[in-house]
Amino acid sequence: MDHGDGVGVVRTTAEVEAFLSDRLEDSSRVTLRALTRDDQDEFVALVRDSAELHGPYMALPDTPENYQAYLARFDHVTAQGLLVCLRDTGAIAGTVFLNSIIRGRFQNASLAYGAFAPTAGKGYMSEGLRLVLRYAFERLRLHRLDAQIQPGNHASINLVRRLGFRYEGISPELLFIDGTWADHERWALTNTMFAPGPWPTHPTQPTR
Template sequence: MIALPFAKSGSQSFLRGDRVHLRAPVGGDYKAWAALRAESRAFLTPWEPLWNEDDLERGAFRLRIRRYQEEAQSGTGYPFFVFRNSDSRLLGGITLGNIRRGVAQCGQIGYWCGVPFAGQGYMTEAIGLVIPFAFEQLRLHRLEAACIPHNKRSTRLLEKAGFQREGLLRSYLKINGLWQDHLLYSLIENDRRSTTNNKGAR
């Protein structure tokens, strides 16, 4: 099990790229998180499970943080918030979750981006930071992601990150109150090595 050091307010970020940095959520993120989620509700709800009535309340956020901590401590999930380097503005979130060890050595990636920041490449960079974390630090062999077929923004994001489409999962997840089909995407450790080697040979 890899222990992810859950950040305290003011501590250094855990994963850093050129434009964004990722760190574990903390209680002090509540106001920024609630404001961004509220502003982005219409943008996000077609692609997410139904929100609870108290979803944006502080108490629900505390429970969310507690669950995140439990997942990280057990090694089954590593949630991150995504922040812009230039001003530390919260942009969205990305989670490496449902980690299975044993013969699987697999995890699933999920993500969301606030509506003011969508389509600007921030989430592409965030996924690019999580992938080496998953393969090099957690020693996973396979990453999966699933998205609704007509979510073209999400399919483009995954394909740009190197994920390959494997097939259709029928009635896979209950999203926005309806059981919906999803496309299954995967990235294998060897896929990433081949891509890196091909780039180096150019």
């Protein structure tokens, strides 16, 4: 693959493809792939079409210039950008980000996600996030994922609750979004909460 993408995007693409190759029997309506330079026009158009849906909860790049700057942050090691795509058409249904990936004794990443208006409300993000959880725990060998969600974002809270995330409290003025420091609820999921395992450990995790 060479579409002018950075090394991080290329590495994420390889990891996602390797993960999916072990799941050829998957019957879900969606699949995953890395966010790439080639997705710029479709992604930006979807962000603009979804402005009302995302409201004050999520800020995504809505111009080509902002998109290219946004893409550069995904170095694969500390952050990965993923797309949830419809299996039958390839259309983008939503996006998922694994941010602040920390190894060692933490083995944690922060999960952020958003559906796009044209296909919202059809369960595609639920299926896509389940795939992302398996990718994070099986392929990336993370132990824990956390999600910070504004209290008024009931759709996102209901989604993580359905996926088995645990409520861990609220952090006042946690993130700067839509021009203000917004309070966020903290939700988290470990690999053993997701499925019993045993789960493979990452080489950077200490033995004791």
